[in-house]
Amino acid sequence: MPSRKTGGTGLVIALVAISAVAAQDNPFTMHAPPPVVGRWDVTVGAAGEQYPSWFEVWQSGYRTLVGTYVGQFGSARPLGKVEYDDGRVQFAVPPQWEQRTDDQVLEGTLHGDVIRGETTNDSGDRIEWIAHRAPSLDRSEPVQWGEPIELFNGHDLAGWKPRFAGARNGWAAKDGVLANVQPGNDLLTEQQFTDFKLQTELRYPQGSNSGIYLRGRYEVQIEDDYGQEPDSHRIGGVYGFLTPCVNAARQANEWQTLEITLVGRAITVVLNGERILDRQAIPGITGGALDSDEGEPGPILLQGDHGPIEFRRMTLTPGVSGP
Numbered sequence: 001m002p003s004r005k006t007g008g009t010g011l012v013i014a015l016v017a018i019s020a021v022a023a024q025d026n027p028f029t030m031h032a033p034p035p036v037v038g039r040w041d042v043t044v045g046a047a048g049e050q051y052p053s054w055f056e057v058w059q060s061g062y063r064t065l066v067g068t069y070v071g072q073f074g075s076a077r078p079l080g081k082v083e084y085d086d087g088r089v090q091f092a093v094p095p096q097w098e099q100r101t102d103d104q105v106l107e108g109t110l111h112g113d114v115i116r117g118e119t120t121n122d123s124g125d126r127i128e129w130i131a132h133r134a135p136s137l138d139r140s141e142p143v144q145w146g147e148p149i150e151l152f153n154g155h156d157l158a159g160w161k162p163r164f165a166g167a168r169n170g171w172a173a174k175d176g177v178l179a180n181v182q183p184g185n186d187l188l189t190e191q192q193f194t195d196f197k198l199q200t201e202l203r204y205p206q207g208s209n210s211g212i213y214l215r216g217r218y219e220v221q222i223e224d225d226y227g228q229e230p231d232s233h234r235i236g237g238v239y240g241f242l243t244p245c246v247n248a249a250r251q252a253n254e255w256q257t258l259e260i261t262l263v264g265r266a267i268t269v270v271l272n273g274e275r276i277l278d279r280q281a282i283p284g285i286t287g288g289a290l291d292s293d294e295g296e297p298g299p300i301l302l303q304g305d306h307g308p309i310e311f312r313r314m315t316l317t318p319g320v321s322g323p
Contacts, residue, residue, distance in 0.1 A: 033058075033059045034065070034084045035110060036057050036065070036082070036084045036089050036110055036115070037057050037058055037059055037065070038056070038057065038133055038134070039054070039055075039056045039133070039134035039283065039284055040054065040055050040056070040057075040115065040131040040132065040133060040134060041054055041131065041132050041133075041134045041284070041285070041292035041293065041294050042054055042055060042129055042130070042131040042292055043129065043130055043131075043291075043292060044072070044119070044127060044128075044129040045121075045127050045128070045129070051072040052072070052217075052285060052289050052290070052291045052292035053069070053070060053071050053072065053129070053285075053292065054069070054070040054134070054284035054285045054292055055067055055068065055069045055070070055079070055091075055131070055284075056068050056283060056284065057079075057082050057084075057091075064081065065081065065082035065083075065084055066078070066079060066080065066081060066082060067079035067082050067091065068283070069091075069093045070240070070284060070285060070286060070287055071093065071096065071287060072287065072288075073097055073287045073288055074096040074097045074240075074287045075096070075232075075233060075239060075240030075286075075287060076240035076241055076283075076284075076286075077093065077094060077096055078094075079091045079092070079093065080092070080094075084110075087109050087110045087111070088107070088108075088109055088110075089106075089107070089108045089109070089110055089115055089117065090105065090106070090107045090108075091105075091106055092104065092105050092106075093105075093106065104119055104120065105119060105120070106118075106119045106129065107119070108129070108131070113132060113133035114130065114131065114132055114133075115130070115131040116128070116129075116130050116131075117129055117130075117131075134284060134294055135294055135295040136264075136265075137264035137265045137294065137295070138264055139195075139263055139264045143195050143263050143319040144319065144320050144321075145197065145317050145318070145319060145320065146317065146318045146319070146320040147317075148315050148316065148317045149191075149315070149316045149317070149318065150314070150315055151189055151191075151300065151314040151315070151316055152173070152178045152311060152313070152314045154173070154176040155173055156173050157171060157172075157173055157178075157187075159189060159190050159191065160187050160188065160189060160190065161187070161188060161190055162185045162186070162187060162188075163185060163186035163187065163188055163290075163301065164185055164186070167184055167185045168182065168184040168185060169184070169185045169187075170182025170183055170184050170185060170304065171185070171187045171302075171304060176312065177310045177311070177312055178310065178311040178312075178314070179308070179309070179310045179311075180210070180302070180304045180307075180308050180309050180310075181308060183304055183305060183306060183307055183308060184304065184305055185304050185305060186213075186301055186302060186303055186304045186305060187301070187302045187304055188213075188216060188290075188299040188300065188301040188302070189299040189300045189301075190299070191299065192215075192296075192297040192298050192299050193215065193297055193298070193299070193300070193316065193318055194215070194297045194318075194319060195262060195263045195264065195318070195319030196261075196262060196316050196317060196318050196319060197259070197260070197261045197316070197317040198212075198214075198258075198259070198260045198261075198262075198300065198314070198315070198316050198317075199257070199258075199259050199313070199314075199315045199316075199317075200212075200257075200258050200259075200311055200312075200313055200314045200315070201255050201256065201257055201258075201311065201312040201313045202222065202255070202256055202258060202309060202310065202311050202312070203253065203254065203255045203256065203309070203310045203312070204222065204223075204224060204252060204253075204307065204308065204309045204310070205224075205252055205253060205307075205308055206224055206252040206253065207224050207252070207307070208223070208224050208252070208306070208307030208308055208309060209222070209223045209224070209306040209307045210222040210223070210302065210303045210304070210306055210307055210309040211223075211239065211288075211302075211303040211306075212258075212260070212300065212301070212302060212303070213286075213288070213289065213290070213300070213301035213302075213303065214260065214262050214267070214298075214300070215262070215296075215297060215298030215299070216289060216290035216291065216298035216299050216300075216301045217285040217286070217289040217290065217291070217292070217294065217298055218238055218262075218267070218282050218285065218286055218289075219238065219239040219286040219287075219288060219289075219303070220236065220237070220238060220239075220258075220260060220267075220269060221233060221234060221235055221236065221237050221238075221239050222235055222258075222303075222309065223235050224249075224252045225247060225249055226247075226249045226250065226251045226252065227247070228247060229247065230243050230244045230245065230246060230247045230276070231243055234247065235247065235249045235271070236248065236249070236258075236269050236271045236276045236277065237277075238267060238277070238280075238282050238286065239286040239287065240286055240287070241282060241283055241284075241286065242267070242277055242280050242282065244269065244271070244276035244277055245276055245277070245278075246274060246276055247276075248271040248272045248273075248274035248276055249271065249272070250272060255312065256271065256272050257270075257271070257272055257273065258270070258271055259271075263319065265281040265282045265283075266279045266280065266281055266282075267279070267280055267281075267282055268280075288303070300314075300316065
């Protein structure tokens, strides 16, 4: 009897060993995702010459890592393959609006929730970059709303400042309208905000292009797109990320209403009374963002380097903490 019991145990051990080897050799076996999987807020370059970027990595299928990247400008672009081995990360970013024609390769080393590495700029010089794991921005309690704030007083640019001190500022206030009469500079609020509701009326001429950056990081596109198919790069979309369910734009030179609610990453957009985005999560910063510090409050930024636009009213209701 003891010999039978020993034999049974040996059979079980052998079967387990065979199963383990088979699992290792099976290309369809799911592996736990490596720690590089997730969203990362990136700063590229040395002090004084820094710009924000962002990327996300996820596991496609059983072993392959793929991702999305947002650079200093432009839209989110796909990463075909991400290499990760024992803390070393490498991926190639295809060109978009850069002067370069080859892929930009980013290489780095992961330590906990930080990745440090190097890449090359358009001139071929080596520059450093650092990535921090992006915060979830989940809210444990429903947001409570404070008193509305009029961001534009109808008379002057009090409470606003140009983004680039050395560039031409074509923004002006006249007859109750905040207008970008000579495009060339962005305009941002001196106040910073976290969660909020923003209501505004806007108007633009034919063919114009602008945008509103929420917390200075997430662009809601404003563009003359009347009658076109909805797209994340067209009016009401979160640029390169979130596509409206319908194009509710009016024709150029007509006043339009825009309402935006941002709580954490969740955004709702109502254009001309039509809910076109409903509590969708913004994955990360969009091109042209002020910075990649997603866990911090930020200003309202009006894009002014593309085309003319007018705002007639701009009311912000901030989210407040506590009862």
